[in-house]
Amino acid sequence: MIINKEQLVKMAQEREQELIKLTSDLIKINSENPIGSQREVIDFVMNYLKESGIEGDEVKANEEFPCILAKMGNDLGPSIILNGHVDVVPAGDPSKWDFDPFGGEVTDKLILGRGTSDMKAGVAGILFAMRLLKESGAEIKGNIRLHIVSDEESGGQFGTKWLIEDGYGDHADACIVAEPTSNYTIEIGQKGSNELILKAYGTPAHGSLGNYKGDNAIIKLSKVLINIGMLHEVKGNYRDDQAQALKNSKYIASNKLDMPGIENVIDHVTASVGTIQGGTKLNMVPDYCEAHVDVRLPVGVDIQELEEKIKSMIEKSGVEGVEYEVEWKNYGNSTPMEAPIVQAIKKNAEELWGIEVLPAYQWASSDARYYREKGIPTIQYGPSNTEGIHSYNENVDIEDVLNANKIYLLSLCDLLGVE
Numbered sequence: 001m002i003i004n005k006e007q008l009v010k011m012a013q014e015r016e017q018e019l020i021k022l023t024s025d026l027i028k029i030n031s032e033n034p035i036g037s038q039r040e041v042i043d044f045v046m047n048y049l050k051e052s053g054i055e056g057d058e059v060k061a062n063e064e065f066p067c068i069l070a071k072m073g074n075d076l077g078p079s080i081i082l083n084g085h086v087d088v089v090p091a092g093d094p095s096k097w098d099f100d101p102f103g104g105e106v107t108d109k110l111i112l113g114r115g116t117s118d119m120k121a122g123v124a125g126i127l128f129a130m131r132l133l134k135e136s137g138a139e140i141k142g143n144i145r146l147h148i149v150s151d152e153e154s155g156g157q158f159g160t161k162w163l164i165e166d167g168y169g170d171h172a173d174a175c176i177v178a179e180p181t182s183n184y185t186i187e188i189g190q191k192g193s194n195e196l197i198l199k200a201y202g203t204p205a206h207g208s209l210g211n212y213k214g215d216n217a218i219i220k221l222s223k224v225l226i227n228i229g230m231l232h233e234v235k236g237n238y239r240d241d242q243a244q245a246l247k248n249s250k251y252i253a254s255n256k257l258d259m260p261g262i263e264n265v266i267d268h269v270t271a272s273v274g275t276i277q278g279g280t281k282l283n284m285v286p287d288y289c290e291a292h293v294d295v296r297l298p299v300g301v302d303i304q305e306l307e308e309k310i311k312s313m314i315e316k317s318g319v320e321g322v323e324y325e326v327e328w329k330n331y332g333n334s335t336p337m338e339a340p341i342v343q344a345i346k347k348n349a350e351e352l353w354g355i356e357v358l359p360a361y362q363w364a365s366s367d368a369r370y371y372r373e374k375g376i377p378t379i380q381y382g383p384s385n386t387e388g389i390h391s392y393n394e395n396v397d398i399e400d401v402l403n404a405n406k407i408y409l410l411s412l413c414d415l416l417g418v419e
């Protein structure tokens with residue numbers, strides 16, 4: 001019997017309790033990062049794959065942060081990567097939660113707990129889609145490669161970045177990262193995040209003579225930092241075929257963040273002073289101070305223009321002895337709106353939700369960029385209630401979880417020739 005899409009969706013519907021339980025079970029495993037080991041959650045996923053008849057391998061750069069690679073299908077068509085992280089940010093003060101963050105509680109409409117939205121519901125959705133395809137015996141033309149990582153929330157050096165650098169991200173035709181988005185947006189691009197270091201050099205003196213002697217490095221740097229907003233004047237550059245996605249992104253930013261002018265966060269550089277260190281002792285005029293600035297680059301930004309702006313920001317302060325250091329590592333990255341993966345997710349999401357779904361660029365960044373840097377058309381789409389992410393009382397709508405799973409399933413069918 002040849003299994004078709006309709007039958008697969010029916011299976012997903014009949015077995016939706018399995019998906020809810022899988023999400024809840026994942027929540028019950030505390031996988032906080034930093035601090036906690038990821039061993040238990042990785043073993044759980046490995047076992048789930050085994051039960052599903054899908055072959056998987058554990059690979060790792062660090063004993064506490066293993067990754068899982070699994071593959072199903074053949075070489076008769078496209079190769080599609082599904083990516084998800086199973087680590088979660090710490091739950092923090094338990095008294096600030098209205099429920100046990102690791103209880104995995106399921107209500108009428110919601111699944112509750114740390115990591116529901118970011119992103120264990122997404123992980124459950126891709127795992128369950130693979131299981132349904134495998135168990136149904138649907139004939140796919142091409143293959144699905146699963147990348148489960150356990151280090152995303154704390155720098156990610158043992159996660160996707162490492163996987164890609166170790167050669168596991170080669171030759172794919174599409175990649176879905178099941179990170180939380182709204183149901184009405186598909187993330188097709190992001191800003192690049194970089195670290196700018198500003199250093200001020202002064203002359204030490206005894207603190208008691210502070211207003212007469214010495215040259216205070218903290219004061220000098222403050223005069224520069226007060227103009228950090230100048231960097232926000234630098235804009236990205238977009239091709240004609242990126243205009244619609246840019247328009248969508250600005251619409252979404254104003255809609256979600258609801259602050260006047262916030263849409264400019266998408267196509268302008270942002271610069272946020274994150275940390276500052278200076279001085280050694282109360283009674284010494286400090287001769288050194290440095291600040292670390294989080295600089296986010298939109299798509300197509302001209303780095304030379306930005307560097308000129310940094311120099312004129314320092315000049316404008318009127319102080320001598322301030323230098324900057326930066327290694328531009330991460331650029332704005334994007335996937336074309338016409339890519340089959342974008343169109344497949346858009347079509348299926350629109351049909352299921354009955355709403356318009358907008359491909360758009362995000363103001364933040366994630367693991368998607370590592371795949372895009374490899375030339376793999378990559379999108380993010382996943383279930384979420386954004387208000388609890390990285391905060392207290394994280395939760396996800398059951399309807400969102402069930403629909404996301406079907407959208408993954410149907411899009412895989414479209415790309416892998418299941419009619």
Ligand SMILES: [Zn+2]
Pocket residue numbers: 085118119152179180
């Ligand atoms: Zn995440």
